[in-house]
Amino acid sequence: MASRSLSRVFSALLEKLKYSEFSESDLRKIEEEFLLLLVENDVALEVAESLLHQLTSRLSQLKVPRLSDKEKTAYEELRRLLTEVFEKPPQLSIEKDLEKLADSYGRPLSVVFLGPNGHGKTTTVAKLAYRFSSKGYRVVIAAADTFRAGAIEQLRELAERAGAELVSMGYGADPAAVAYEAYMYSARRGADLLLVDTAGRMHTRKNLMEEMRKIVRVLSPRYRIFVGDALVGNDAVDQARKFFEEVGFDGSILTKFDADTKGGVALSIVYITSRPILYVGTGQRLQDLAEFDYRRYLEEILPSPY
Ligand SMILES: Nc1nc2c(ncn2[C@@H]2O[C@H](COP(=O)(O)OP(=O)(O)OP(=O)(O)O)[C@@H](O)[C@H]2O)c(=O)[nH]1
Ligand SMILES: [Mg+2]
Incomplete structure (x- = not known):
């Protein structure tokens, strides 16, 4: 623990x-x-x-x-x-939704990842791709970070290791267009899950938020997930608040949860957004992702004295 x-x-x-x-x-x-x-x-x-x-x-x-x-x-x-x-937050489960979708025509399930640069979006996308492709789902990743140098190569390598297909339109392409193209591709190929990796930094913060809103408008994803680094503490909480106010999201994933974080980040983000935490990152490997268990977390921050 x-x-x-x-x-x-x-x-x-x-x-x-x-x-x-x-x-x-x-x-x-x-x-x-x-x-x-x-x-x-x-x-x-x-x-x-x-x-x-x-x-x-x-x-x-x-x-x-x-x-x-x-x-x-x-x-x-x-x-x-x-x-x-x-x-208080609504319960949300990608696993359960995928199970339901498996017998319907509603595929693919699309998820857009949001968050500041360096907090772990790309790694988390790869971990989820790995998790679901290992369970037999067909996973497509959209390379919608067309801004940061090296982003597409990083994602291509990760996608390959994770057993997912990558849709990329190169650097400088419109991220919303990449997301939409990837959605059409996924639908044609009968993919189950589309994961959209986005940039954490653009020329300005205003640009970034506008870009995120545009992706969401064009794609209407089933979920918008905020990815925050638990290790940076209150900075992650402030970032979550900004993304929540300016773009909105349905749930969070906290990375570096394995580290000796002080403990208040998960509580604060859920309190402020009233949105659940779905997963936590517990290391750098593809398999280092766990479902967030709030009861266990509560035991960690408030051990029973009995
Ligand atoms: N220990 C640990 N490291 C992690 C975890 N998640 C991500 N990292 C590391 O954090 C660093 C940044 O991760 P990225 O996934 O590239 O972050 P990003 O949000 O995509 O960053 P930008 O593309 O710049 O916006 C990498 O070195 C990852 O290996 C985690 O759960 N635990
Ligand atoms: Mg990235």
């Missing part, structure tokens, strides 16, 4: 609450004390504020006399609050 320093902050918070009176003034002090500690562990400020406030409001209404009961109550309230964050 990955070690997450956020778990130490939550443990300290519960310890503080255990010895508090659950009075207004006690609880306000604890809120103040823990706000910064949460932010330092990659919980976005608004998320930290809101969670602490909800927790203390709840506890202030309770009359819990005994020490052991206090500890248990505080843990259970916090656990319930965190669980709600992950149970």
Whole structure:
């Protein structure tokens, strides 16, 4: 299990609450004390504020006399609050959708990947291509990053290793045109899944967002997935917020989740977007991708004291 320093902050918070009176003034002090500690562990400020406030409001209404009961109550309230964050978003599963599509004419299922440069889009596209081609699905990848030098060669090599076909129109081509061409190709070939890799950087950020919106408009993909690097902490959260506001997306994938991240990124992104995390990247190899299990993640950031 990955070690997450956020778990130490939550443990300290519960310890503080255990010895508090659950009075207004006690609880306000604890809120103040823990706000910064949460932010330092990659919980976005608004998320930290809101969670602490909800927790203390709840506890202030309770009359819990005994020490052991206090500890248990505080843990259970916090656990319930965190669980709600992950149970609120709509459930979404590429695996289940592909199983359904296998007996219908609705193919191919198309997915566009969005995210800042270097956070792991291309690697993640290849990992998903590998995952589904290994299960017998026909996978096509669209090389819609026509901007960054070397992007197409990187993707060609990865696609080959992943057992997927690549559709490319070369550098400088209109990314939306590449996505559309790849869709037509996939439909003709009876492919099951189309994965569209996009650029993380263009001449300007405005350009990038416009380009992403255009791809989405032209393709109407089933899913738009944000890919963020968990290791960069709050920067990944800020980027998710920007992409969510300016393009919109249906779910996220967090890369480098295997590393010793502090722990607050997954919580923050799901809280802010109300969209689920589908997978996490756990290494650089094609097979290093796992379905995101929020219960397991909650165990990591808030271990049960019992
Ligand atoms: N350890 C680890 N490394 C990863 C993971 N995902 C991606 N990487 C590495 O992160 C680096 C950047 O990944 P890319 O997939 O090229 O990132 P990108 O988002 O496509 O970047 P641009 O094409 O520049 O927009 C590569 O060195 C990957 O091997 C992961 O889950 N774990
Ligand atoms: Mg890339």
